[in-house]
Amino acid sequence: MVKPGCELNTLLESANNVLGSLTQRDIILICGGSNDFNTGKGESIIDHIMEFIKTNNHTNIVLTNVPIRYDLSYYWPENKGIRSFNKKLMEITKEHKQDRDRHRQKVSSTWPAF
Numbered sequence: 001m002v003k004p005g006c007e008l009n010t011l012l013e014s015a016n017n018v019l020g021s022l023t024q025r026d027i028i029l030i031c032g033g034s035n036d037f038n039t040g041k042g043e044s045i046i047d048h049i050m051e052f053i054k055t056n057n058h059t060n061i062v063l064t065n066v067p068i069r070y071d072l073s074y075y076w077p078e079n080k081g082i083r084s085f086n087k088k089l090m091e092i093t094k095e096h097k098q099d100r101d102r103h104r105q106k107v108s109s110t111w112p113a114f
Contacts, residue, residue, distance in 0.1 A: 001014060001015055001018065003032075005035060006032070006035070007033075007035055007036050008030075008032045008033040008035075008036050008045050008048060008049075008066075009036075009044075009045070009048045011030070011032050012030070012048055012049070012052045015028065015030075015052075016052070016055065016056070019056055019059065022056075022058065022059040023058065023059060024058070024059060024060065026059045026060065027059070027060045027061075027062055028056065028059060028060065028061045028062065029062045029064070030049075030052075030061065030062070030063050030064065031064040031067070032066070032067075033045055033066035033067075033082075033085070034066055034067050034068070034069055034078075034082065036066075037066075037069075037078040037079075037081045037082055037085075038078060045066075045085065046085070046088055046089075046092070049063065049089070049092065050092065053092075063089060063093060065086040065089060065090075066082045066085055066086055066089070067082075068082050068083070069082070
């Protein structure tokens with residue numbers, strides 16, 4: 001499912017509608033969230049991601065970092081918020097990696113090399 005320009009919560013809600021048939025052999029790739037930082041909703045994304053992970057524990061989830069806005073300066077508040085959010089996302093991923101054997105769910109992340 002691809003939804004260019006949407007907020008991450010919209011993407012996660014749409015994905016929930018089609019995930020019932022996925023199994024432990026399937027993988028969900030989540031990439032998005034840059035637009036949430038335009039509207040000041042960046043901090044609430046963590047809650048949506050956590051709920052998505054808990055709700056979809058029957059399959060594997062790969063979270064990418066939120067892409068920075070290349071049309072803005074590296075130092076703009078939006079990009080600063082994205083970088084901060086990506087650090088929190090990495091911490092969440094590490095926590096779930098420690099728990100994955102108990103839950104039989106794999107949650108991983110991909111991070112760009114800067």
